[in-house]
Amino acid sequence: MIDDLLDLDWLPDLDQLAGVMDNLPPQVDLQPDPDAVPPAMDDLPAALSDALGALPEEDDDFLGMDHAAVGAELLRAAVEGLSVRNPFAPV
Amino acid sequence: MGIFDRLKAAASVAANAAKEAVGEQTDAIQRRAGKEVDDLESHVGEEGWYQGIKRAGGVGGEVASGVLQGAANIGRTIFEEAGRTELGRGIGASTREVTSTIGTLPIVSAVSDARRALHGVDALGDHLREDPSDPERFLWLAEALEALSQDRDRAVLMRALLNPTALLKIAALRTTRSLGREGEDARRRLLKSAFVLTVRGLQACPTDARLLHVMARVYLAVDDPREAMRFAKLAVLAAPEDGAPLVTLARIYLSMGQRHNGRQAARLAAERGCTVGFALLADVVLEDAGVEPLERLKLHGVLIERIEEHDMLAYYGPRSQGFALVGAVGRAQWSKIEQFLASQQPVAAEEWPVAYEDDAGIAREGEE
Numbered sequence: 007m008i009d010d011l012l013d014l015d016w017l018p019d020l021d022q023l024a025g026v027m028d029n030l031p032p033q034v035d036l037q038p039d040p041d042a043v044p045p046a047m048d049d050l051p052a053a054l055s056d057a058l059g060a061l062p063e064e065d066d067d068f069l070g071m072d073h074a075a076v077g078a079e080l081l082r083a084a085v086e087g088l089s090v091r092n093p094f095a096p097v
Numbered sequence: 098m099g100i101f102d103r104l105k106a107a108a109s110v111a112a113n114a115a116k117e118a119v120g121e122q123t124d125a126i127q128r129r130a131g132k133e134v135d136d137l138e139s140h141v142g143e144e145g146w147y148q149g150i151k152r153a154g155g156v157g158g159e160v161a162s163g164v165l166q167g168a169a170n171i172g173r174t175i176f177e178e179a180g181r182t183e184l185g186r187g188i189g190a191s192t193r194e195v196t197s198t199i200g201t202l203p204i205v206s207a208v209s210d211a212r213r214a215l216h217g218v219d220a221l222g223d224h225l226r227e228d229p230s231d232p233e234r235f236l237w238l239a240e241a242l243e244a245l246s247q248d249r250d251r252a253v254l255m256r257a258l259l260n261p262t263a264l265l266k267i268a269a270l271r272t273t274r275s276l277g278r279e280g281e282d283a284r285r286r287l288l289k290s291a292f293v294l295t296v297r298g299l300q301a302c303p304t305d306a307r308l309l310h311v312m313a314r315v316y317l318a319v320d321d322p323r324e325a326m327r328f329a330k331l332a333v334l335a336a337p338e339d340g341a342p343l344v345t346l347a348r349i350y351l352s353m354g355q356r357h358n359g360r361q362a363a364r365l366a367a368e369r370g371c372t373v374g375f376a377l378l379a380d381v382v383l384e385d386a387g388v389e390p391l392e393r394l395k396l397h398g399v400l401i402e403r404i405e406e407h408d409m410l411a412y413y414g415p416r417s418q419g420f421a422l423v424g425a426v427g428r429a430q431w432s433k434i435e436q437f438l439a440s441q442q443p444v445a446a447e448e449w450p451v452a453y454e455d456d457a458g459i460a461r462e463g464e465e
Contacts, residue, residue, distance in 0.1 A: 036299050058327050066350075066358045068330055069365060073337035078304055081334050085303035088327075090296075090312075093319040094289050 032095040036088045058084060218242065221414050232294035232311050237414030239287035239318060284318075291315050306335035310342045317349055325349045340371025341412055347377050356381060364456060367403070373412045375403040378456050388453065396453055 062068065218241050225234040292315050298308040309332035316325035326349050332342035347362035360381055366374030379400035382393055 034296055036296070036303060058330055061323055061326065061353070062350075062355070062358060064355055064357050066355075066361075068333075069358065069361045073334050076334045076337075081304050081331065084334075085299060085309070085331060091321065091324055092292075093316065093321055093324075094285070094292065 032092050033089045034092050036090060037086050224415050230294065232291040232298065233307065234414065235287045235291035235294070236311050236314050236318070239284045239291065240314070240413070242284045242287070243318065288315055288318055304335050306332050306339065306342070309335050310345060313342070313345050313349070317345065317352065322349050322353050338369060340366035340369035340374060343369060344371055344373045344377065344412060347374065351377065351381070356385075360456070370408075371412070372403055372405045372408045375400045376409075379404075382453055382456070392453075396456070400456065 218238070221234070221238040221241050225231075225238055228234060291311060295308050295312045295315065298305060299312065302308070309328050313325050313328035313332055316322075316328060326346065329342055329346040329349055333346060336342060343362050343366035347359045347366060350356075350359035350362055360378060363374040363377040363381070367378070368374075379397045382388060382396050382400065385393065388396075
């Protein structure tokens with residue numbers, strides 16, 4: 007059974023997904039509307055921006071933040087402003 | 098031929114190859130085995146339990162080398178010595194249980210462990226088959242395949258360390274181990290699929306906590322801690338009441354060697370109701386050389402008991418037990434060996450180590 011599983015051919019959408027994958031650029035914008043102006047990370051509170059933008063030191067301030075206080079709007083701005091690395095793009 | 102048939106066949110091939118290996122020149126066998134161990138060490142050889150056992154083998158002390166020669170030798174050596182003096186009898190009694198446990202030192206069968214784990218892979222495959230539009234199901238299967246592959250490597254390394262005669266068989270075990278490599282391409286394709294589906298989903302709904310969490314784990318799986326951390330934190334912000342994204346954040350910290358942040362995140366995860374955090378805390382304490390081995394084992398036991406199966410299933414997906422089994426055995430056995438070694442010297446450690454009082458406190462609160 008696992009032989010079939012590892013072939014993955016049983017997944018009907020996989021070829022289609024692979025086609026999408028091949029066309030993904032090395033950086034992928036999460037902004038849904040390509041014509042929209044992405045929100046600037048500058049608009050985010052500095053502490054949040056810092057926490058999301060860099061690898062932490064041994065004491066990460068993020069862990070002490072009030073996570074519930076950030077709110078959906080700021081979160082949406084943070085995500086839509088992202089351009090993420092496609093880890094599967096050819097080097 | 099199904100995977101179980103092939104595992105059986107691999108075991109047979111391994112046995113034949115071992116016979117052939119015995120017939121070769123000893124130095125050639127050693128070179129071959131050494132090369133194989135070097136290769137495996139590049140994959141999982143940095144783990145603390147492995148390094149600890151390896152160091153113990155190199156210190157040259159009678160007790161340490163006795164441990165590494167196997168339970169039979171240990172038992173004979175210790176109990177012969179114990180019989181000679183009152184003090185010796187005391188030591189022998191106090192360590193009897195430990196040495197009997199060491200008797201189960203991981204002479205682990207890569208094949209049988211793999212078979213157990215593969216049951217879990219099958220279960221995750223069925224789960225994905227039910228809904229191939231769910232990126233999390235792709236991720237779960239990819240993570241399981243990786244765990245399976247790593248466990249095979251650990252099992253072979255463990256044999257090499259703890260049973261020198263296994264060196265003769267290591268070359269033969271390559272056949273078994275190579276089965277794990279079959280999953281690599283599939284794993285990458287699964288992760289790709291998870292990535293594409295998650296990007297699509299986030300473009301439609303940027304604040305979806307589940308998708309942000311899946312993205313973090315995809316990046317962790319492809320060894321990109323920077324992006325993994327960014328998405329894990331976003332997932333925490335999107336669902337601040339959920340402990341699961343904090344488990345992933347803790348895994349990322351630990352993968353970077355940040356034990357303090359890793360512990361903090363795992364504790365937060367447990368406080369927010371995801372008991373998988375206790376599993377990470379238990380792993381951390383087992384590898385902490387600054388804590389007495391006996392305390393390590395006690396605290397590890399307290400933490401492990403607090404893990405709830407439904408949290409494990411929610412985090413790792415529906416599967417039977419078996420993943421990362423060998424690594425867990427290795428860590429636990431190393432602590433037992435250390436405890437045994439420490440028992441040969443006066444030890445006074447009656448309190449919880451200060452650094453872990455809070456972790457133990459969380460676990461105890463959960464019991465009340």
